[in-house]
Amino acid sequence: MKITIKHIAKIEGHGGLEADLENGDIKSAKIKTHEGARLIEAILVGRSYEEAPLITARICGVCPVVHNLCSLKALENALGITLSPQNIILREVMELGQTIQSHALHAYFMALGDYFGLKHAFDLGKRFPEATVNALKIRDFGNRLIATLGGRSIHPLRTKVGGFTKLPTQAEIKKILQDIPRVINQARSLVEVYRKVKFPEFNRPTEFYALTDSHKYTFYQGDQIVSSQGLKIPVGKFEHDVTEIQRPYEMSKRAFWKTKSYFVGALARLHLNEKNLNPKAKSILKYLPPRPIYNNFYNIYAQLIEIMHSLEEVQKLLKPLSRRELTQPAKAYKLKAGQGVGAVEAPRGTLYHYYEIDKNGIIRQCNIITPTVQMLANLEADLKIFLKGKTNDSASHASIKKLIRAYDPCMTCATH
């Protein structure tokens, strides 16, 4: 028996599922990408390094900021540039803004309907009028954060190698700080909705990976990858240990650490960084089962926890910057040949960019490993168990789509 879902709605990009079952045994379960190949890595080769942050932002419309910043981080590593502490904070805040807007969109508008039998995100407004308006406002706040620091929420404009073209004013930062307590309350109201969610039973042990930074639940800073098994690997080495597998007729690659599939994303970060969560985020951990949770349906609740954490973190990071007008948008630097890896935590997991540039700043090599490329093999391994007893009918399709959506795959990132 074949189970075929041609298009999975309410995820980023176009993807489907093809599975083959024989007498109840699952022979294969494959996520199919229906995006065309844009060849972003290849088109950068032979062009100026300054174009990379701009062009790679266009990999993804829901997380352009993370591609933009990851690309800058890698290029700054290649050029030996260290950002000022102030500008590192501003970059971290942009990442947090991206996390807030992406998670609010996914955990609420794309995924939540699955748990209440709603097929249209706008119907959430009828079922949960207050929470839906709050989710919109939270997402809007994430966007405003990015726009205030980056000039625009989709495809930021103010970032550049060495820092920023322009900095936010003191008044703009104060306005953000003034708004945060209200947004935190809005996030709290969402917790009440998620408490009503019955997450399906599922269990398949896997390994979690995420970027780490000392004593911080990091999204931008840090150069080390940790795993739930206790591995600690520098970002540069990790990028080499990841094997990307190409399959015939399949635009999206699959990444394995050595030979194993693994999970990246909110639930992975939560397992690895839980003790560094901010207090309000920690206080809503109590609605989770004991860790480790080898059930990715909980990824959407982990995203909610991260929204709360990120709001608190923005508050913590921006407070010291609000005391005076910011100065020195960017550092001067000299062009030289070099190579550099950058890694950041995108909403969907660890993102890697690698560049090699020559002495004139022309890109000679480029490699980008996206979170979805890393999580797809893990999702397929989950599906190989989850599909047991499923058929090709609409009820089975609905429960399969629910699992796939909980992963929050981004097909446009997967293909790039």
Added chain:
Amino acid sequence: MPNFPKKPVIGIISLTCCEGCQFAILDLGERLLEILKHYDLGEFSLVEDLPARPHYDIGIVEGSPITADDVARLKEMRDKSGFLIALGNCAHIGCVQAIKNYVSKDEKLKYVYSQIDKIENPEIVPIAHYVKVDYIIPGCPINNEEFAQNLLDIKDGKLSLIPDQPVCYECPLVQAGCLLQRKIICLGPVTRAGCRAICTTHGQQCLGCRGPVNEPNLDSLQRQIESFASREEYKHALQVYGVQKMLIDQANQAKKFK
């Protein structure tokens, strides 16, 4: 513009792209819900999982037709839409993926997929290459204020073309000293405004994402740019959002009519 029913049915689909223009629509937030009260949202799979409808009064297409499936969906959308809108630079022109049109696209494919040779790798073209387009909402990403206004105008039956003015017309640097005068490549003089010069406002050059004005004086701009930059740098600037071919064609056409 056709006469639309009282509550026109809208369908929004995407081909291969980053989907940023759809997110720009979502970013309108509560305002989007207000605007959509005048419409029947028939398809927008970013937020709904319902069967597609057989007819749309307004079909909106984002993205590049790259795969055979993209092309088929594009044609199907044209067939069932009364009025078809190209949304954003990918659908309008070709955006960053069109850079490969100006180099060896086979080599580029080999670089990313060294072990597979069955990946579709056509030249990147505007959707107008395959279907008739009735209206263009340009930009990378679109200016969602412009999108909101377009939908309100359609409802009131007064949709008009985007004014034929260059970005310089909206640029805050015109008085203070433009980028070109500071020897920074900028395509503002030949690019259609309506973005409120958002790039130059935030310290970036204009790279033409909204496409050419009706009569771009490209020769003059090229001379000015090549007085401080190489031809390769000039060409690369034209390629970032895939506008090179469209810009040159438009400039040549304008010359012919003079």
